[in-house]
Amino acid sequence: MNSIIIPELGEGITKATVACWHAKQGQRIQKGDDLVELVTDKAVFNVAADQNGMIKEILVPEGKEALIGSTLAYIE
Amino acid sequence: MSTKQSSCVIQDWGLIGYLQAYDRQKDLVKRVIAGESPRLIVCEHPAVLTMGRMTKPENLLWTAESIKAQGVDVISVDRGGDVTLHAPGQLVVYPIINLADRGRDLKVFLEELEQVVIDLLREFDILAGSINGQRGVWVGQDKIASIGIGVRKWVSYHGLALNVNTDLKLFHMIRPCGLNVQMTSVQKLKGKSIDMNVVKEKIIAQFKLKIF
Numbered sequence: 271m272n273s274i275i276i277p278e279l280g281e282g283i284t285k286a287t288v289a290c291w292h293a294k295q296g297q298r299i300q301k302g303d304d305l306v307e308l309v310t311d312k313a314v315f316n317v318a319a320d321q322n323g324m325i326k327e328i329l330v331p332e333g334k335e336a337l338i339g340s341t342l343a344y345i346e
Numbered sequence: 347m348s349t350k351q352s353s354c355v356i357q358d359w360g361l362i363g364y365l366q367a368y369d370r371q372k373d374l375v376k377r378v379i380a381g382e383s384p385r386l387i388v389c390e391h392p393a394v395l396t397m398g399r400m401t402k403p404e405n406l407l408w409t410a411e412s413i414k415a416q417g418v419d420v421i422s423v424d425r426g427g428d429v430t431l432h433a434p435g436q437l438v439v440y441p442i443i444n445l446a447d448r449g450r451d452l453k454v455f456l457e458e459l460e461q462v463v464i465d466l467l468r469e470f471d472i473l474a475g476s477i478n479g480q481r482g483v484w485v486g487q488d489k490i491a492s493i494g495i496g497v498r499k500w501v502s503y504h505g506l507a508l509n510v511n512t513d514l515k516l517f518h519m520i521r522p523c524g525l526n527v528q529m530t531s532v533q534k535l536k537g538k539s540i541d542m543n544v545v546k547e548k549i550i551a552q553f554k555l556k557i558f
Contacts, residue, residue, distance in 0.1 A: 278450065279450075279451075279452050279453075280450070280451035280452045280453040280454060280455075281451055281453065281454070282453055283452065283453055287400075289399040289400075290399070304498075307399065307424060309399050309400055309426055310426070310452065311426060311452060311453060311456060311481065312398075312425075312426035312427045312456055312481040312493050312494045312495065313425075313426040313452045313456065313494075313495045313496070313497060314398075314399050314424050314425055314426050314495070314496045314497065315452065315496075315497045316424075316496070316497065316498040316499075318498075318499060
């Protein structure tokens with residue numbers, strides 16, 4: 271099982287808010303698919319799948335904030 | 347109009363509908379992700395309210411019916427920030443750039459966009475600046491430009507909107523960017539209408555100097 275992590279977004283940016291999930295728990299995804307939109311400062315950052323698989327579990331729901339480096343979801 | 351300048355392609359889309367411009371941006375984002383040259387788009391939009399991902403509904407101060415009666419569309423968009431207004435006379439700039447080549451730092455890029463506008467306004471003898479904790483560009487306590495970007499695979503889209511000759515009364519429909527602020531424009535500050543083509547030329551020069 272692999273993790274989808276909030277990437278480093280810039281110096282001094284410590285957290286981001288999940289604005290929108292494009293995939294649901296249990297959904298099959300393909301490498302390159304848009305998975306989740308993160309909002310920080312005045313930027314929306316799209317996180318794409320880096321592998322094929324299935325969303326096993328979403329840990330950070332829409333509207334919730336999480337620290338950079340946190341796990342957003344698990345893929346298997 | 348399209349001109350290739352060094353490694354960046356500059357395009358002037360003129361007055362273009364917001365959604366048409368958005369579709370074109372999405373296409374260009376794909377091209378830049380695929381390795382094509384970065385783009386710098388300058389344009390104006392017919393009056394439209396766009397709601398970024400952090401928009402709170404209460405920041406639309408007029409009812410949906412009243413806004414529609416003014417011929418103004420309301421569109422949800424995938425950029426940072428709250429609600430903002432675009433209208434003729436406002437210069438909109440969409441830099442479509444691979445930020446992976448520039449240190450992958452959203453904060454630095456947002457600050458660079460602000461600095462482009464600040465330095466542009468200095469050419470009009472307008473002393474503008476940024477305010478700690480608030481994005482955008484300000485002249486005193488009044489806001490003159492708004493910033494909000496989207497990023498896909500580290501390629502930026504959306505960008506900045508600078509009030510040049512904008513009809514500022516249109517901002518009464520909203521609480522711009524969710525703030526209780528007064529908006530201003532170059533026209534208001536200089537007491538005369540400004541040639542948009544001159545502003546476009548100057549902002550392109552600023553981008554070439556600082557970003558490309």
